[in-house]
Amino acid sequence: MANALSQPLTPWSADHRHQLDRDARSIFILLPRSAVALANVVGSFHPDSGIDLSEAFRDGRGVLAKGRLELDEGVEVSYELTLCDAASDNAFKLELTIFDPAVDGDAGELHRGVVTLDSPITISLFGDGWTIALIEEPITEDEYGQRQGSVCPVCTSDQIEGGRIEVDGGGAWQPIACNHCGSTWDDDFKLTGYSRLSISREDAAND
Numbered sequence: 001m002a003n004a005l006s007q008p009l010t011p012w013s014a015d016h017r018h019q020l021d022r023d024a025r026s027i028f029i030l031l032p033r034s035a036v037a038l039a040n041v042v043g044s045f046h047p048d049s050g051i052d053l054s055e056a057f058r059d060g061r062g063v064l065a066k067g068r069l070e071l072d073e074g075v076e077v078s079y080e081l082t083l084c085d086a087a088s089d090n091a092f093k094l095e096l097t098i099f100d101p102a103v104d105g106d107a108g109e110l111h112r113g114v115v116t117l118d119s120p121i122t123i124s125l126f127g128d129g130w131t132i133a134l135i136e137e138p139i140t141e142d143e144y145g146q147r148q149g150s151v152c153p154v155c156t157s158d159q160i161e162g163g164r165i166e167v168d169g170g171g172a173w174q175p176i177a178c179n180h181c182g183s184t185w186d187d188d189f190k191l192t193g194y195s196r197l198s199i200s201r202e203d204a205a206n207d
């Protein structure tokens, strides 16, 4: 089964990613930030510049990301995102290939299409359609801590809301939800020591 349908939705910007919700059969592929940077750099090269990078990205050596996607309940595929030399318009692009994980090799290829970070694509597999968007990986835990958790790690919106803090042993956590993109996560807290100690005279006398 080859590629059935591939078309961009317009208008689109990364700020609109919350428009894609999973109920509408929308899938995100998270791209590591380093991959985004590499794709942007390579994508900016044009053969007219005299630099031919096509060889470097043949044979899967330009793989930026690969993994599994659950398209729908019970419908799982694997994907590979590679830099490709799109000969048609003299530019380097990202190529998304979707495989049936149960079938080995090229025979398992279900879809292949050129995608960009700027617009999602719609694919049709097994008679159903899904929208796939590439987005940058969420900010790291370290970055999140440095920003003192003031933003959503996925869309960086500050429209976030915290639930009840739960304490257990040496730690605590608070469920947080983003009202902008719908992501949810826990803020984690660690016991670091004590302060404002007041010694009870009774206890001291009993020693």
Ligand SMILES: [Zn+2]
Residues within 6 Å of the ligand: 152, 153, 154, 155, 156, 157, 178, 179, 180, 181, 182, 183
């Ligand atoms: Zn968000």
